Amino acid sequence: MNDAAPESRLASGPAKTIRIAIMLASGNEVCFACAVNDEGVVTAARPVARGDVRSVLALPGFAQRGEMLVHNHPSGLLEPSDADLEIAAKMHDDGIGFGIVDNAASRLYVVVEVPRIEEQIPLDPDAVSALLGPDGPVAAKLGRYEDRPAQREMAARIARLYSHNGIALIEAGTGVGKSLGYLVPALRWAAANGERTVVSTNTITLQEQLVGKDLPFLAGALSDQKVRFALLKGWRNYLCLHRLDVARSAGASLFESGAAAELEGLARWAERTTDGSLADLPAAPRHDVWDEVSAEADLCTRLRCEHFSECFVFAARRAAAQADVVVANHHLLMADVAVRKASGNWDEAAVLPSYSRLIIDEGHHLEDAAAAHLGKNTTRRGLQRLFGRLERRGKGLLPALERKLASADDLLSAASLDLVRARLTPATNTARALAARLFDLLDEWLTGQRDTQIRLTDAFDDDPVWRAGLGTTLDDLLREL
Ligand code: SF4
Numbered sequence: 001m002n003d004a005a006p007e008s009r010l011a012s013g014p015a016k017t018i019r020i021a022i023m024l025a026s027g028n029e030v031c032f033a034c035a036v037n038d039e040g041v042v043t044a045a046r047p048v049a050r051g052d053v054r055s056v057l058a059l060p061g062f063a064q065r066g067e068m069l070v071h072n073h074p075s076g077l078l079e080p081s082d083a084d085l086e087i088a089a090k091m092h093d094d095g096i097g098f099g100i101v102d103n104a105a106s107r108l109y110v111v112v113e114v115p116r117i118e119e120q121i122p123l124d125p126d127a128v129s130a131l132l133g134p135d136g137p138v139a140a141k142l143g144r145y146e147d148r149p150a151q152r153e154m155a156a157r158i159a160r161l162y163s164h165n166g167i168a169l170i171e172a173g174t175g176v177g178k179s180l181g182y183l184v185p186a187l188r189w190a191a192a193n194g195e196r197t198v199v200s201t202n203t204i205t206l207q208e209q210l211v212g213k214d215l216p217f218l219a220g221a222l223s224d225q226k227v228r229f230a231l232l233k234g235w236r237n238y239l240c241l242h243r244l245d246v247a248r249s250a251g252a253s254l255f256e257s258g259a260a261a262e263l264e265g266l267a268r269w270a271e272r273t274t275d276g277s278l279a280d281l282p283a284a285p286r287h288d289v290w291d292e293v294s295a296e297a298d299l300c301t302r303l304r305c306e307h308f309s310e311c312f313v314f315a316a317r318r319a320a321a322q323a324d325v326v327v328a329n330h331h332l333l334m335a336d337v338a339v340r341k342a343s344g345n346w347d348e349a350a351v352l353p354s355y356s357r358l359i360i361d362e363g364h365h366l367e368d369a370a371a372a373h374l375g376k377n378t379t380r381r382g383l384q385r386l387f388g389r390l391e392r393r394g395k396g397l398l399p400a401l402e403r404k405l406a407s408a409d410d411l412l413s414a415a416s417l418d419l420v421r422a423r424l425t426p427a428t429n430t431a432r433a434l435a436a437r438l439f440d441l442l443d444e445w446l447t448g449q450r451d452t453q454i455r456l457t458d459a460f461d462d463d464p465v466w467r468a469g470l471g472t473t474l475d476d477l478l479r480e481l
Pocket of ligand 1: 239240241242243295296299300301302303305306307308311312313314
């Protein structure tokens with residue numbers, strides 16, 4: 001029951017707890033983790049940290065998802081400071097609300113409400129399957145319908161996965177009609193729960209089939225719901241209007257020859273293209289020309305660009321942000337994962353808009369894209385170049401540093417010079433020799449293998465090459481590095 005005054009967000013019980021805890025802390029700031037009911041009223045409070053008159057620790061770990069973190073402002077002014085707003089934003093991302101009270105706990109200023117966890121509406125697998133059945137809307141819309149029980153079974157199974165937040169590996173042979181088999185549940189889920197699905201494919205052909213044929217068809221067939229979809233490509237697939245301007249004014253100085261006419265052609269095409277992407281060009285442009293005019297995230301000035309409002313990249317991203325189904329390729333998906341992994345952002349838009357459901361079609365190509373974006377790459381030449389930059393035949397960064405330190409006459413420089421001579425230079429030489437040995441051993445070993453692509457498993461511990469020194473060489477090299 002809510003025993004708070006009608007306008008109050010603080011019930012009398014927790015208000016008393018807060019008041020007493022603040023009194024016991026001599027009126028200083030105290031932080032509380034509070035339970036909040038469905039009407040947003042604080043129904044319980046427990047003190048979790050005490051500070052001084054100006055601040056108190058408010059750490060995300062103090063409160064559980066669904067609770068509100070509340071602290072008092074002894075001044076009685078409940079406006080949040082900049083630090084309060086920053087913490088409130090972090091709390092909200094963790095599903096926690098944020099509020100400020102006065103010392104008498106008579107007023108509560110809610111900076112951020114507790115984010116509500118939406119109840120999911122499960123899909124009825126039979127109903128989803130029926131949409132693809134002989135009496136369903138897909139059959140009615142198709143000129144020549146053929147019942148495909150495997151497709152309906154697949155759609156029903158995927159509907160169950162959506163409802164239970166499941167993951168599955170599904171193999172569908174030729175002729176199953178798998179794209180409709182997953183698009184129908186994805187669209188039904190979006191209609192019921194408003195959650196977006198990303199469909200990732202390997203080939204442009206499949207992407208074009210999905211956005212050019214299947215999804216427009218379903219938009220007509222599923223007339224009881226909105227079908228919003230978008231195709232999102234990597235930056236370099238789109239023309240950058242700003243770079244096109246720059247290239248046109250630089251003209252001959254930027255290109256070898258014959259590019260001016262191509263640039264003018266691109267400018268004319270830019271006025272009539274629907275999406276400004278390479279695929280919409282009637283003929284492929286010259287590589288060097290496209291390199292100069294394609295969009296690049298690092299070069300884009302975004303809101304400060306004079307073309308921002310008509311920019312093709314941002315038009316595609318805006319469309320994707322509104323779509324229930326976003327079609328992308330594996331490389332874009334993995335670039336998105338890499339950015340999210342590095343930034344810890346799993347909720348907001350990154351390379352792709354935020355999404356919670358994922359369908360990977362042509363999944364057998366995903367590994368290559370994952371390795372390209374999430375893997376690490378080391379080559380003999382790359383390591384040699386790195387060591388060469390440090391020291392090579394008396395040249396490089398270390399000898400330069402040595403000379404600089406030797407010309408100084410203070411104690412710190414003398415100690416640093418000792419360090420370079422006794423540790424860094426010998427370590428560089430040792431690492432260079434170890435890297436050469438490591439790659440010699442790998443070369444020799446790979447020559448005897450049938451496949452040049454090797455998966456290293458625990459069983460590799462028993463391989464003769466590992467015992468012949470590959471393992472210890474690798475350990476030694478990593479230690480030196
Ligand atoms: S917003 Fe960025 S990508 Fe778009 S035209 Fe401007 S610079 Fe190019």
